[in-house]
Amino acid sequence: MRPVQLTETVLRDANQSLIATRMPFEAFAPILPTLDRAGYYSLECWGGATFDACLRYLDEDPWERLRRIRKACPNTKLQMLLRGQNLLGYKHYPDDAVRLFVKKSIENGIDILRIFDALNDIRNLEVAIDETLKNGAVASGAICFTHSPIHDAEHFVRYAKQLESRGVQTICIKDMAGIMSPKEGYDLVRALKETVKTPIVIHTHATTGLGFMTLLKCVEAGADVIDTAISCFSGGTAQPATETMAYVLRQYGYDVPLQDAVCREINEFFKPVRADALKSGLLNPVVMGTQPEALIDQIPGGMLSNLVAQLTAQKKLDQLDAVLEETPRVRKDLGYPPLVTPMSQMVGVQATSNVLAGERYKNISKEVKSYIRGEYGRAPGKIDPALQAAVLGDAAPLTGRFADTLPPAVEAARAALGGKASDEDVLSYIAFPAQAEAFFAKREEKKKHTFTYTVRKVEEDA
Numbered sequence: 001m002r003p004v005q006l007t008e009t010v011l012r013d014a015n016q017s018l019i020a021t022r023m024p025f026e027a028f029a030p031i032l033p034t035l036d037r038a039g040y041y042s043l044e045c046w047g048g049a050t051f052d053a054c055l056r057y058l059d060e061d062p063w064e065r066l067r068r069i070r071k072a073c074p075n076t077k078l079q080m081l082l083r084g085q086n087l088l089g090y091k092h093y094p095d096d097a098v099r100l101f102v103k104k105s106i107e108n109g110i111d112i113l114r115i116f117d118a119l120n121d122i123r124n125l126e127v128a129i130d131e132t133l134k135n136g137a138v139a140s141g142a143i144c145f146t147h148s149p150i151h152d153a154e155h156f157v158r159y160a161k162q163l164e165s166r167g168v169q170t171i172c173i174k175d176m177a178g179i180m181s182p183k184e185g186y187d188l189v190r191a192l193k194e195t196v197k198t199p200i201v202i203h204t205h206a207t208t209g210l211g212f213m214t215l216l217k218c219v220e221a222g223a224d225v226i227d228t229a230i231s232c233f234s235g236g237t238a239q240p241a242t243e244t245m246a247y248v249l250r251q252y253g254y255d256v257p258l259q260d261a262v263c264r265e266i267n268e269f270f271k272p273v274r275a276d277a278l279k280s281g282l283l284n285p286v287v288m289g290t291q292p293e294a295l296i297d298q299i300p301g302g303m304l305s306n307l308v309a310q311l312t313a314q315k316k317l318d319q320l321d322a323v324l325e326e327t328p329r330v331r332k333d334l335g336y337p338p339l340v341t342p343m344s345q346m347v348g349v350q351a352t353s354n355v356l357a358g359e360r361y362k363n364i365s366k367e368v369k370s371y372i373r374g375e376y377g378r379a380p381g382k383i384d385p386a387l388q389a390a391v392l393g394d395a396a397p398l399t400g401r402f403a404d405t406l407p408p409a410v411e412a413a414r415a416a417l418g419g420k421a422s423d424e425d426v427l428s429y430i431a432f433p434a435q436a437e438a439f440f441a442k443r444e445e446k447k448k449h450t451f452t453y454t455v456r457k458v459e460e461d462a
């Protein structure tokens with residue numbers, strides 16, 4: 001029987017996809033030793049939006065969260081999602097920040113770094129991959145899957161070869177919108193298996209209803225690891241259910257090394273967590289539905305919720321359909337970038353601006369201008385000439401690697417924090433300066449109000 005392993009996403013992507021990464025550490029701390037006994041290939045527990053959410057919303061130190069997870073789960077590989085040269089933010093950072101971030105992530109407990117670039121530009125992954133390998137962790141290179149006239153199996157296979165040549169130990173097909181069909185998944189995995197030697201990992205979402213079928217067909221084609229979420233935090237914009245996929249794969253004769261009884265314990269634990277999120281409104285029933293329209297507009301669940309929130313705040317929710325129609329047009333104008341962070345936010349904001357202004361590109365966001373200048377990497381396809389001219393005039397876009405133009409950031413950030421800050425605090429500040437400073441201030445205030453009592457032993461007279 002061929003083994004198939006599962007990565008559990010409840011602590012990161014399922015949490016991020018369903019409840020906007022608002023699950024505090026204390027909500028899942030008691031179940032961590034049980035998660036450690038389940039037999040997962042890895043626990044995806046950090047990276048993505050967790051870092052930002054800890055600082056911005058949860059009043060938590062993301063580094064301390066990681067250390068506590070590591071201590072409670074000594075036997076299971078911990079995994080994070082890293083946006084290549086973007087780290088966990090929304091812009092490119094200089095190489096010294098990328099190298100230190102990767103190094104400290106591994107020192108604090110990460111075993112596997114899944115590294116992706118929104119444009120599938122290999123130059124934006126090279127430093128993070130190199131530093132991961134230098135520090136003895138697993139570099140998992142990710143291919144951002146999307147549909148467009150230029151994104152076909154041949155395109156993705158070429159990129160996989162580039163990833164393998166940089167030394168990644170696994171290659172992940174990252175289907176962030178849940179739009180990879182069972183046939184597309186099967187054909188792509190077969191093509192990769194014929195071309196590269198690294199194990200293949202599959203990440204998809206249940207958004208469109210394809211996820212369960214796609215995972216099964218990818219395994220049939222030779223995939224080695226799949227991402228799933230414990231059942232009460234599965235489905236909708238999250239991943240297909242862990243227990244269901246294990247059950248089906250075993251029926252097809254695969255060896256799935258999971259402890260079913262332990263998985264039941266895990267699911268029972270998270271049921272009241274989910275119920276609380278539903279009661280508070282944090283879990284919107286809308287995200288649990290099936291959204292086949294994403295097969296057309298390719299908008300990931302997180303991007304859709306952002307568009308809804310943005311329009312609601314401006315009291316323009318009645319324009320949502322127009323924005324959804326404009327989004328693919330903007331994407332085409334920008335050379336078909338995959339809709340994944342940060343490109344999904346950039347395309348969505350620009351589409352919204354176009355609709356609300358009543359004129360296309362009357363206002364061009366600074367991020368889109370930076371993208372057109374080449375600051376995010378090489379556009380997958382051709383950018384609309386008129387749009388490029390509106391931004392650049394007669395100037396040519398940057399053709400080199402943008403990070404090569406950035407001055408070092410680590411020592412400047414350390415100086416800004418007074419010179420005595422830990423590496424972890426320096427990195428938090430580099431990634432999210434305002435949120436980190438606010439968190440540091442709160443942390444200091446808490447220290448002032450924490451009293452330590454010393455108990456003195458009094459010896460009795462004999």
